[in-house]
Structures are given as C-alpha cells and as structure tokens.
Amino acid sequence: MRWNLRLTAASKGIWKASDLQRSLAEHGLVISAGKMSGLWSGQPISLKLDDLDVICVVLGCEIGDLLIPQPETVSRPGQDTTQQTAVGSSPSVVVPKRRDGRSLPPA
Numbered sequence: 001m002r003w004n005l006r007l008t009a010a011s012k013g014i015w016k017a018s019d020l021q022r023s024l025a026e027h028g029l030v031i032s033a034g035k036m037s038g039l040w041s042g043q044p045i046s047l048k049l050d051d052l053d054v055i056c057v058v059l060g061c062e063i064g065d066l067l068i069p070q071p072e073t074v075s076r077p078g079q080d081t082t083q084q085t086a087v088g089s090s091p092s093v094v095v096p097k098r099r100d101g102r103s104l105p106p107a
Contacts, residue, residue, distance in 0.1 A: 002068040003043045005055070012059050017041075020058070029054040 014020050017040035021031055029051055031039070038044060056063060 002070055003039075004066055004068050005039055006041070008059055008061050008065045012061070014059070023058045024054060027054050027058055 009015075009020050014023070017036050020040070021033075021036045024031055031051075039047075052063060052066065055066065059065075
C-alpha cells in the first residue's frame with residue numbers, strides 16, 4: 001500500500017501539515033506534531049481505523065484516496081524474482097530475525 005495523504009490534502013486545498021492538524025483537532029482528532037509529521041511526510045507505521053474515518057471526513061475523501069494498492073510489490077508463489085530486480089543489481093537476501101532478539105539456529 002502507498003500512503004497518499006499529502007496529495008489528497010493538496011487536492012482539497014490543504015498545503016501544510018499544520019492546517020490539516022488544526023482541521024483534524026476541530027473534528028476531535030488531536031495529533032501530536034511528531035505523529036502529524038510522520039503522517040504528512042511518510043508512510044504511517046500504524047493508524048487507527050477511527051482516525052482514518054476522521055481524516056476522510058476532514059478531507060472529504062474515500063479511503064481509496066488515502067491508501068493506494070500496489071499489488072505488483074507482492075511476491076507470488078512460483079514467481080521468478082529475478083525479473084523484478086533492476087539491471088545490474090543483485091536480488092536482496094532476506095534474513096529472518098526473531099522478535100525476542102535471540103539469534104536463529106545455524107542452517
């Protein structure tokens with residue numbers, strides 16, 4: 001998924017994160033400056049569905065305006081991953097890590 005808040009806000013005439021932050025607060029969604037910066041300039045790590053509702057109301061948009069699907073980024077079983085890598089680059093190797101910080105047993 002691609003987060004599209006900034007472009008959606010711009011299409012509604014909101015050009016600054018602080019303007020959107022004020023409008024969201026008027027509708028009961030108070031967001032810290034740090035979280036607002038993350039929403040405005042990047043991909044949010046997490047976002048409550050209720051917060052998405054408020055954002056959609058303030059911007060007068062649908063959820064599909066904020067979240068753009070990118071199915072081409074999903075790997076499929078049996079798919080040749082070498083076709084997706086750029087010319088001259090090597091495919092990246094994913095190394096699983098445990099959440100508790102311990103190392104995995106040798107392969």
